[in-house]
Amino acid sequence: MTYVFRSMHTEPTARGREFGQQHAQKIHACVETYQVLFDRVATRSFDLRDLGARALAQIEAFAPPLYQELLGMAEGSGVEVVYLGAINARTEILAYLGAQLRGECSTVVRIEPFSGKPVAVQTWDWYAEFADLWLTWEIPHADGSLTTTVTEFGIVGKAGVNSRGLGVHFNILHHERDGKEIGVPVHVASRWMLDSCNDINQALQLLGSAKVSASSSLTLIAVVDNSSAAVSVELHPGGPGLVFPDANGLLVHTNHFLSSPAREGDTEPRGFPDTLVRYDLLTRRLVNRQGLTAQHVLAAMNSHLGSISAVCCHPIPGQPIAGQYATLVSLVIDVASGTLTALPGGPCGHPQWLAHD
Template sequence: MIRRWHAESTDAAERGRAYGRAWRAELRASLAEYSELFERLAFAPDAVARVVDGALAQTAAHAPAVLDELVGVADGAEMTIAEIMTLNARTEVLALQKPEGGECSTAVFLPADGPPRTIQTWDWLDALSADNLVRSHIAADGRRVVTFAEFGQAAKIGVNSRGLGVHFNILHHVSDGAGAGLPVHILARRILDEAATVDEAVAIAEAVPLSASTVITVVTRDRAVCVELAPSGIAVIAAVPEQLLAHTNHFIDARLSAGEVTVYASTTAERLVCLTDHAEAVALPTGLERALALGAVSDAPISMRPRPESPRHLQWASKATITIDVAAPAIELHAGGPAEVTREGWRRIEA
C-alpha cells in the first residue's frame, strides 16, 4: 500500500519528529525487515555498523540539514539515529554483497516542443516494503517537494516545485563497498531540495563521496539526463530530442561499464530492450496513458513478478509505477507494475 503524508513544519528537526511519531510502527517494521535480510545474507553486524557509521559521518559533512531531520525522525519514533540511517543506507549495506536480481526500469521521451515524458517501475524485494510513503515538505528555500520512498528514507523518486524531478535505479560496480559514502537516497533528497537545473543537480552529485552505485535520471522542463554514479566516478548521458532515453540496471557509459558487476539472474538487458521496442508508449502525453500502454504489452519484463524458484528473500517484484510531471510539478503513481495499473487506482500528487 502506498501511504501519504504531508509535513506542516518548515523546521527540519520538528518535521522529522512529526514523521517519526506518525509512522513509528512502520519505521520499526521496515528496520526489522532489513535486519532479517542482512542476517539471511550473512552480513556481519560489525560490517553493517561500519557502513552505517560511515553514512552518518558523510551525511553530517555533506547533508547536515537532512541529518537534522533524520535525528528528529529517530526521536519521534523512539529509535536510534543509527537505526534510521540503516534504512537510508540500505543500498550501501547491500553493496557489500550483490544480491540476485535487479530493480527498476526508467524511460524518458524528450519532445522537441515540450517537457520530458517519463515513466519508471520501482522494483524491489517482494518480502520487503509492502507499505511505502509519498511524503511532501517545504524545503529551506521555500520550494515544495514531493517524493516516493520506503519508510524512513529521506527521498527516492520525486519532483520539486521548481520543475525538477528525479528517477532512481540501482547499479553495481567493482568500486562499490569501499570506504564511506553519502547514501544515494540522501543524495536524491539534496538534489530535490537544492537543485532547479540539470547542471545544479550534476554539481551536487559530483561533490559528494559515494560507496554504492546508482543512476539518477534528472528531468527539467527542457532537459533530461541519466547521471550514472559509482564510487569511482560519474557520467552524464543526455536525452536527444524526439528520442527515447532508457535506463535499467547496467551502466551505459563506456568507462564505467568496464567496471560493471553483472548480478546473477538480472533481467536488465531484457527490460531495456522492452522499453526501447515500445518507445511510442513512453512518448504518449499523459502518465496514465504511458502506464496503460506499457501494461498492455504481453509478458513485458518491466512488470516484474516473484520467481517461485528463488528463495523467498530474493524474489523481486514491481512495487510501483511512477511518472513525473515537471510542467505542473507532480508525481503520478499506482501500486504494482504497469500490468497492474488501472484508471481507478491512478493517483496524482502535486508538489
C-alpha cells in the same frame, strides 16, 4: 491505495520528529525488515550500528539539514539514529556486505523538442516484503517550495519531484568498485538534490560532488517554460557518467551502465542479463513513437516477459515472499506541475492508466 503524508514543519529537526511520531511503527518495521535482509545476504560479518554511524557521518557532511531531520526522526520514533543511518545507506551497506543482488527498476523519459511537458515514468522493483513499507512524502520548505518523494519509512528520499522544475528517477547499478567503504548514500543525494537545487546544472554539480561507494543511476528531468532536458547521472565510485536522450528525445534506463568508462566494470549483465532484455523491449516499443504519453509508457511497461525478471514483475505464487522481487510502485512524474502519481504495484494492476492505441 497510496498513502500520502504531508509534513507540517519546515525546520528539519521538527519535521523529522513529526514524521517519526506519526510513523513509529512503520519505521521500526522497516528497520527490522532491513536487518533481516542484511543478515540473509551478507557474505561477511558486520556491525550494523557501526555501519549506520559511518553513514550518518557522510550524511552530516553532505547534507546537514537531512542529518538533523534524521536526529528528529529518531527522537520521534524511538528508533536509535544509527539504525536510521543504516537504512538510508541500505544500497551502500548491501554493496559493502557483498550481496549478489539483481537490478531493479525500469525508467523511461521522453523529451519533446519544443515542449516543457516531458513524459517521465518508472517501475520501482524491490523485495516483496517491503510492499507495505513505502509512502509518498510531501515536504514543504520555508521558502514556499515543495519536495515530493516516493520513499520507504525512515529513508529520507528516493525518486521524486520539486516545485522548481526538477524531477528524478532511480535505478540501482552494480560495479566492481562498489562496496569498499560507506560513502554518501545515494538516497540522501537524491533527496538533497530535490531540496536544494533550482536548475539542472546545480543538480549535476551537486551529484557530481557526491563521493559514493555504491552505484545508481539518477535520471534528472528539468523543465523551464517551454524547454525541457533529461540526463541519467550514473553514479559510481569512479565518478559520474552522463547519458542523454537519443535524437528523438527518448531515454531508457534499466540496471546496466550506458556510459564509459564505468560500463567496463559493470557486474550486472554477467549476473543478471534481464536488465538488457528490459532495456531492449522498452526501447523497441517506444522508439520513434509520436505523441507519447505516460499511458503509452505504462502500456509498454505492462510486460511479463521474463517472469520474475520482467518489467512488471511478481513473486512466484506458492513460494515464500521473503527474497522475491515485485514491482512495488509504478511512478509517473509531472515535472512541469511539480507533482507525481504513485500507483501501487505494477502497470498490469492499473488498466485505466494503459493506452490501447
